[in-house]
Amino acid sequence: MKPFRFGAFPNLRKESLLVxxxxxxxxxxxxxxxxxxxxxxxxxxxxxxxxxMLASAASVTETLNIGSFVFGVDYRHPAVLAKxxxxxxxxxxxxxxxxxxxxxxxxxxxxxxxxxxxxSTRVERLEEALKIIKSMWTQDxxxxxxxxxxxxxxxxxxxxxxGEHPKIMIGGGGRKMLKLAAKYADIVGxxxxxxxxxxxxxxxxxxxxxxxxxIIRVKNAAKDFGRDPDEIEFQQYISRTEITDxxxxxxxxxAKTFGFSTDLVNASExxxxxxxxxxxxxxxxxxxxxxxxxxxFLLRGDQIDEYAESIVKPLTN
Numbered sequence: 001m002k003p004f005r006f007g008a009f010p011n012l013r014k015e016s017l018l019v020x021x022x023x024x025x026x027x028x029x030x031x032x033x034x035x036x037x038x039x040x041x042x043x044x045x046x047x048x049x050x051x052x053m054l055a056s057a058a059s060v061t062e063t064l065n066i067g068s069f070v071f072g073v074d075y076r077h078p079a080v081l082a083k084x085x086x087x088x089x090x091x092x093x094x095x096x097x098x099x100x101x102x103x104x105x106x107x108x109x110x111x112x113x114x115x116x117x118x119x120s121t122r123v124e125r126l127e128e129a130l131k132i133i134k135s136m137w138t139q140d141x142x143x144x145x146x147x148x149x150x151x152x153x154x155x156x157x158x159x160x161x162x163g164e165h166p167k168i169m170i171g172g173g174g175r176k177m178l179k180l181a182a183k184y185a186d187i188v189g190x191x192x193x194x195x196x197x198x199x200x201x202x203x204x205x206x207x208x209x210x211x212x213x214x215i216i217r218v219k220n221a222a223k224d225f226g227r228d229p230d231e232i233e234f235q236q237y238i239s240r241t242e243i244t245d246x247x248x249x250x251x252x253x254x255a256k257t258f259g260f261s262t263d264l265v266n267a268s269e270x271x272x273x274x275x276x277x278x279x280x281x282x283x284x285x286x287x288x289x290x291x292x293x294x295x296x297f298l299l300r301g302d303q304i305d306e307y308a309e310s311i312v313k314p315l316t317n
Contacts, residue, residue, distance in 0.1 A: 002291070005294040006034050006035055006312045007037070007294065007296035008029045008037050008307075009298045011299060011301075012048075022056065022057075023056060025037075025301060030062070032308035032309075036097060036296075037057055037064055038066075039057075039067075041069075041072050050071070055091055066092055066096055067096070067098075069237075069296070070099035071099065071100045072102075073100060073102055073126045074102075074125070078128070078130075078149060079151065079157075082132065082137060083158065088166070089158075089166045090159065096166045097166065097187065098169060099170070099189075100126070100168070100170060101171055102122035102125070103116075119176075120176065127180055130168070131144060134184070137157055137160055138160075141153050141154065168187070170185040170187075170188060171190075171191045172191065173191045182218045182219075182220075186231075187235055188215075188233070188235065189234075189236075189237060189296075190211050190292065192204075192205035203260055203267070206269050207268060208285075208286060208289060211236070211269060211286070212289065212290050215291060219232070234290070234292040234293065236270075236292045238269070238271070238296065239270050240254060241272045241297055241303075243275065244274065244275070247278075251273060276310045279311060280315065283311070283315065284315070
């Protein structure tokens with residue numbers, strides 16, 4: 001069983017103090033023993049450019065991994081992503097986790113005029129992009145002719161040492177994305193399928209049984225591709241978490257917001273609200289029953305220290 005790893009996704013609140021808040025948070029996250037710090041890739045104001053943010057994180061840390069959570073494949077040409085990934089890998093001395101996905105949020109597409117194609121088309125485009133990116137990381141020259149991209153004799157993305165490039169992280173929920181992750185990813189984030197909103201089906205897929213099914217699908221597909229499934233690391237994103245001895249009001253509020261039963265909210269592994277022992281026990285159970293070892297918390301600034309002392313250190317030491 002793989003050892004625990006914990007990632008922090010700091011929820012920045014003071015946009016006017018973005019630089020100071022970010023660099024301080026990153027240094028704190030490293031000092032407290034988290035494995036990775038992440039930034040997302042969207043176009044709303046609160047989501048600053050991840051490439052610049054991660055480059056700055058690399059410059060003020062020595063051991064902390066940095067990760068994109070995740071690049072939207074439609075927002076940049078794969079040659080641009082290959083260059084960015086190689087550069088971040090070099091700037092961080094090999095600490096960059098290249099997270100990439102097919103895109104899903106309508107606002108990002110509507111605001112920019114980028115067509116929001118059907119999911120099958122976006123997944124198809126993502127696979128072409130991954131072929132180009134991996135080739136640009138490993139080959140001196142890359143040419144590619146596909147349905148969505150054409151590359152002609154483009155040079156290697158950067159001065160990466162032979163056999164070295166960023167780890168690839170892919171989040172997947174649907175069959176096609178999970179199959180793609182099984183083929184290309186070093187790290188697979190198990191997420192529910194996005195159907196345009198957070199539905200009861202979405203919550204059900206985040207249950208321990210839903211996660212098990214997706215992991216089995218990834219492992220079986222990996223074998224079909226000639227990969228050793230044990231080499232794949234599985235990740236769980238926890239988007240709603242709070243250490244409290246009185247979790248019921250928060251659970252009820254989430255249930256009311258989305259129109260779910262409290263039982264459905266409690267069953268979702270994306271929600272982990274309760275006492276310190278409750279949260280630790282739930283994380284340990286998920287690893288034991290599914291093999292997920294990499295947990296990413298969306299954390300407010302005031303939670304970073306608390307979770308390090310109560311969750312991260314006890315489970316990693």
